[in-house]
Amino acid sequence: MTFNSILNRAKKTAIKATSEAGALILHHFERDKKIEQKGTDGDVVTEVDRMAERLIRKRIRSVFVDHQIRGEEFGQVDAQESEWIWLIDPLDGTNNYAIGLPVYAVCVTLMYRNEPVLGIIxxxxxxxxxxxxxxxxxxxxxxxxxxxxxxxxxPTLAWIQGHHVLRDPNAMRLRVSMLQQSKRILTLWAPSVAWCLLAKGEIDAIVLYDSEGEDLYGGVLLAREAGASVIQFNGDDFFGQRDHPYVIACHPSKKEIFLDMVRNGLNSKN
Incomplete structure (x- = not known):
């Protein structure tokens, strides 16, 4: 198949899979979710996360037998290598979902040669x-x-950080500095939802501090395709996959404003 035919088929498959997973998640929202602790930094997982990921994996694998798949809950279990890899966050915002806060999403991304080419949120x-x-x-x-x-x-900003960042003094200093210069800083616990808000211009910027995961690249693609600038803390454009991403996303006309805000925050003495 050609690149475009693969992408078109992938879009249909991903929309169907995320719709079905979303219906499953919504069905269990008011029910017992069997919540478990995940790691030592406050993250949780529910049986619904696992059910949704299994569903999405099954739908993708039934169409794309030679693609790799990496999921939030089950990792990457494929033996084969491929230029195509699917990233699945079956329930982005599990902490919200677990306490009955309806701020969450299903996020599926298709990468080709380490770049996102399809993002579904x-x-x-x-x-x-x-x-x-x-x-x-x-x-x-x-x-x-x-x-x-x-x-x-x-500005109204969204702050996204990895769970391991909790005790990073540089991250704490940056957040305090940005808070002093902003109307509000949102910490949604659901990064893909923040990317949707940013892409539509409902918020002014996202500042992401060392948070790599299955929800990142679909959000970056959505924002970029909507016209946002997505750059690193050093001012370079953000492309590819990074183990430790530090990202600013905003309207292109405000790129220098937020870049200065981050640089000044990291260098502040507060």
Whole structure:
């Protein structure tokens, strides 16, 4: 199959899989979720996470037998190598879901040669299906959209950090500095939801501090296809996969503003 035919088939497969997983997750929202601790940094997992990932894996594997698959809950179990790899976060925002807070999403990304080419972020509670394809724009419920520019004097930011960052003094210093210069800093515990807000221009920026995972690259693609700038803390464009990403995403016209805010925050004495 050609690249475009694979991408078109992948889009249909991913939308179907995330829709089905979202319905399963929504069905269990008010029920016993069998919550378990995951690691030592406060993360949790539910049986619903695992059920949703199994469903998505099965749907993908039934169509793309030679693609690799990496999931939040079961890792990468494929023996074969491929230029194509699927990243699955079956329930991004499990901590929210576990306490009955409806801020979560299903996130599925298709990577080709280490770059995202398809990103699906589905919010089951709001029935919002976000789709991004490389060089084909961003959609929400089949309607194309672009990032709007906000005019607030003080920005609203979303902060995303890895669970292991909790005790990093540089991260703490940066957050305090940004808080002093912002209207609000959102810590949603559901990064893919933050990427949807950013892509539409509902918030001004995302600052991501050392948080690599299955939810990252679909969000980056959605934001970029909507017109956002996605850069590293050093000002270079953010491309490829990074083990330790440090990212700023915002409207292109505000790139230097947020880059200066991050640099000043990291160098502050507060």
């Amino acid at each position: 589905y919010e089951p509670h709001l029935h919002r299906m976000h789709v991004a394809q490389k060089d084909r724009g961003a959609q929400c419920n089949e309607q194309f959209f672009t990032m709007k520019k906000t005019g607030e004097a003080k």
